[in-house]
Amino acid sequence: MASSTSKTARASVRAGQGQGAALSVLGEYKYLIPLNKGKHAYVRNLTNGKTTHMSTTSDAFVEEIRVLAAAGHGAKIRAELAALNEAHPQDGWGAAEKKLVDAGVFEG
Numbered sequence: 001m002a003s004s005t006s007k008t009a010r011a012s013v014r015a016g017q018g019q020g021a022a023l024s025v026l027g028e029y030k031y032l033i034p035l036n037k038g039k040h041a042y043v044r045n046l047t048n049g050k051t052t053h054m055s056t057t058s059d060a061f062v063e064e065i066r067v068l069a070a071a072g073h074g075a076k077i078r079a080e081l082a083a084l085n086e087a088h089p090q091d092g093w094g095a096a097e098k099k100l101v102d103a104g105v106f107e108g
Helices: 007-016 059-087 093-102
Strands: 031-034 040-045 050-055
Touching: 031 059, 040 059, 050 059, 059 093
Parallel strands: none
Antiparallel strands: 031 040, 040 050
C-alpha cells in the first residue's frame, strides 16, 4: 500500500528529527515543524495521526490548531509558538500566535 505522505515530506520530517527542533523531546511530541522561515509548517495532528503541510497564515492552519486545542493540546502548542518566536523572531511566529488568539483558538 502506498503512503499518502510524499517522499519529500517524509525526508523533511526525518531531517527535522536530527536538529535542535526535534520532533520528540523527552517523550513530548512537537506539533509544529517550521518550514520556509515560518511561512509554512507541518502540523502534526496527534488525534488522527496525520501530518499536514499548510501556510501559517491560512484559515486551514487556524482550524487545524483549533481541533488540537479542543482536544487538550492548546497549552503545548502555544508554548511551541512562543519558543519558535523566541528562537526565530524574524519568521513571524508571533503574528501566527496572534492570529490564533484573535480567532479564539485557545479559549475554552
